[in-house]
Structure formats: C-alpha cells, structure tokens
Amino acid sequence: MTFGRLPSRKTRVLALRYLGAVALTLFFLFPVYWLFMISFKTPDEIYHVPPLWVPGQIQFANYYVLFKDGDVVAIANSLIVAGFSSFFAIILGTLCAYSIARFNTGGENLAMWIISQRMIPPIAVVFPIFLVYVYFGLVDGFFGLILLYTAFNLPYVIWMMRGYIVDVPLELEESALVDGLSRWKVIWKVVFPMVRPGLVATSVFTFVFAWNDFIFALVLTRTEVITFPVQLTHYFGGQSNFWAKIAAMSVLGTLPIFVAVSVMQRYLVRGISLGAVKG
C-alpha cells in the first residue's frame, strides 16, 4: 500500500511556514477582530457568559448611539486637529528641509537639534507647555492643539523630507534655474512634484501621529476640543458599562488609520524608522 510520493522537503517547509504565518496573523489580529465584533454586538451579547465569538447579526446600533449622543464630535475634532496640523507641519517642514538639504542651513547642529526635539518625552514638555498655554488662554481650543501638533510633527517632517529631497537629482533643479526659474518656483514646480510620494507618505504619518496622540490632548483639552483617544478614556468607569461605546469609538478611530497605512504600505518601513531603514 502506498500513499504516493511524500511531498518534497521544500513543499513541507513552505507548508510549515504558511502554518506559522496563519497562526501569527490570527494571534495579532484576534484583538482587532474582537474589538470589531463587540462593536457589532447587542448589549446582551456583549455581557454574555461565556463570551460569544461571533455576534448573532451585524448591527450598527452601537455606532448609531455615538452619533445620537454626539460623541462623534470627538472624531471630528481629531480630524480637524490632525488634518490642519499635518498640513502646516508638511508645508513648513518641507521648506525647512529643503533649505537644510540644499543649502546646509544651520549645518549639522541645526539638523541635530531638530531631531533631538523629536526625542524629548511628551510628558516632560507637556507640563511646561500647559503652564504657558494657561497663561495665554490656549487650553481647550483648536488653535492651541493645532499649534502643538504642528510643532510636535515638524521635527519628523523635516527629518524625513530632508531624506527624500536629498534623493532628488541636483541636475533637475540646476537646469530649471538655468532656464530662468526663481528658486521659489523651483521648489514648488520641480522639487515638490519630485518628492510627492514621500510628501504624501510623510503627511499620512504625521496625521497618524497627531490622530493617535493621547497625552497632549489629555492635558490640553477639557470639554471643547476633546479628541477621540481622550473621549475613549471617558468610557472607562467603575463598572464597565460602556463597552459598546468603547468598541464602536475605537473602530471609528482606527479604520481611517488602517486605510491610510494600507495605502502607504511601501513607505511604512522608512516612515516608522525615522528614515533610518529604507525598506
């Protein structure tokens, strides 16, 4: 009796690797799956013992409640704050990066100082900033938060965009200058289009950083411009009776990030390693 030819060693290794890959993916995505499932469950299903792994049906009541109670304002706030601050950080940061990359403005020291700003722990600066914000009445306002995230993201943008701009061949800019374009026009019409992929990727990451930040928003908001992570922590109480809201809010606040990062997959490695690893 034969079972036919045994699969070759190569095939078996590949099969094992797939097994490992699937197991890993299940492990790492299970919490995300769980979060999504809770957001679709009815209260009875959420507080069911033993826990149910699949809701009876996909229903959106938990999301509806967020809209009805006005909790989604936090998502809107996050959009405004993260959107504007990324925009400002990208524009100002890219210009600054261009100057540093092409004219070596400020030399090594300026570049080092800028990236060291990125390394300072938020908790160490948030308190001083809070004191100053209280003095100027900037706490719990859009302006203060946008200004803060712009500053917070600037070092990252400058550092990343410097890397992308250095990759642009000098000859292009030189010939544009020879053709009579002003330096300003060269930046807008030659350099920006050349670094567009890097620019887009960097904007996405700055958006994600501002979107995901908790500590600055926790300290600098009260009631008016609460961002989504802060809103999320409001649902933690003595009793865990806001599970539906926690899950639905988390999903609302996470989906945009998933989409953005999936689109930016190619730039992910470079983006999260501060340009140290060019994937």
Place this chain on the structure above:
Amino acid sequence: MTISATLDGSKRPRSGRFSRIVEDRLPYLIVAPAILILLLVGLFPLIYSLIVSFQHITMTDNDTSFVGFRNYAELFRDARLWASLGHTAIITVIALPLELLIGFLMAQLFIDRMPGRQLFVALLVLPTVISPIVAGATWRLMFDVRFGPIGQILSFFAGEPVRILWTVNPHYVYPAIIICEVWQWSPFMFLLLLAALSNVDQSQLEAAEIDGASYFRVLRAIVLPTIAPVIAVACLIRGLDLVRVFDIIWALTEGGPGSMTETISLYTYVQGFSQFETSYTAAIAFLVIALLTVITTLVLKRMELAR
C-alpha cells in the same frame, strides 16, 4: 554640494530688488517659520518651566520667590518617584527584548518569498499603527474576567475555569501590560528587521550553506553583522518609547493597583495635574529630560551609523 555656483552666476533671472533680496535670503527665510514654531512651542516652555522649577509654586501657593535647588533635592527623597522609575525600567527591560526576539522570529518566517507574503505583512502591521489608547482599551476588554475571551481560552486549555483579574491582580498587571505592549510593537520590530534581513548578501548565505555552516554560525557571522545597525535603531526608537510609556498603562490599569504600575510618565502626570505640585513637577520633567538625553545621544549616534 550646493548649487550656489549657479545661483550667483550671470544666468540669474532679471527681477526686482525685493525679489532679489528674497532670493538671496531664501535659505533662511524658508527655515524661519519652522524654527520659530519649534522655539515657541519647544524651547520657550522649557525655559519657563526651568525657572518655575527653582520656585515653589503649588495649587494653593503661588509663591514666585526662588528656593534654589530645593525641588531637585526633594527628588532624591521621593520614594514614589524612584519606584516609578523602577516600574518603567521593568517594563522596558522585559518588553524590549521580547519585541526584538518576536519581531526577529517573525521576520525569519517571512524572509523567503512565498505567495501572499505581502498580504500577511500588511495585516501583521496593523497593531503597530493603532492608537496605543485603543490598543490598551482593546486588551482591557480582552482581559475582562467575565466577558473577555482570554479567560475563556485559558479555561479551555486548563480544563477548569481560570479566573484572573489581569488588570487588578498585583501578580498579573505586569504580564498584562507587557502582553499588550509586545502585541502592539513586535510588528514594528518585525517590519524593520524584515527590511534589514532582505539586505543580507544572498551569495554569502548560499556559500555558507554549501560549506555546511550551522544556522547559528551563519546567524552570528553573516546575518547579525549586517542587520546590527537596524537592530540598534529599532531598539533605541522603541527604548525611548518604552521609557516614556503612558497611554497603554493609562488605558489598562491607570497605574494601579495602588501605584504598582505607575511609570515615570504617569507619576509626572499625577504630580502635575492631580496634585498640582507645579514647581516640583517641573523639576521631575527636567530629571526625565536629563535621563532621556543620555539615551537620545545614543540614538542619534546609531542613526548616523545606519545612514
């Protein structure tokens, strides 16, 4: 290196006096707004709080007279501060090697081509980009003793009901935090190491295989030297993040039970925003900055190496 030669040459476009001034100063003009914001939001508050740290301002006492190094001297007597630094160290020292190891193993698994690899990588990355608050919240729901699946799964394997209060029981809070942390950030290590591993010289690996070198010998002699700079960068980026860990602990345990999982960031927050020890908090902030400056210097050196 720069193209100032072209700029100063005769081919310069004819333009008005104003635009020429702008053109000449352009490198500085376009640096200025960014630097201004960084100084305004980064440096100015630091200087302000440096002054505050030498005063004695509390919630009830707005005393702006200078007390010298009293707040800094106080730091050394503050047992809770040193305990919080200890908690931070525990989390960092355990989570960082775990993330590195798991990330490395994951990268090893995916280094050779296989159909669908891109999809797996794309999915595995997701935990890393989630807001840490969401990650903490998710695990808090997962860990729940009655309605969470962790207890259910453990009970299934143990064959008897397992009831662990992960986020409350002193024996399990650290494992809970570290599981969440490792879950979220191992994929970060994985991504960077995968990129690094794909730069390892294939011909060297093949030569080693023909010579019959063992896996660990190849790892030590060929693979590790190539990916060492990336490991350094990854560890230092993650190390810095871990030293200032705040969000996931806030979401999971809020520093509890008691102050058992209070990290330095949480302690600073408590002092500043619930005890309102303004001057003292400023002093703590500078202690943290001093500590991290050491690590930062290391990071930057490594980054230069990796370039």
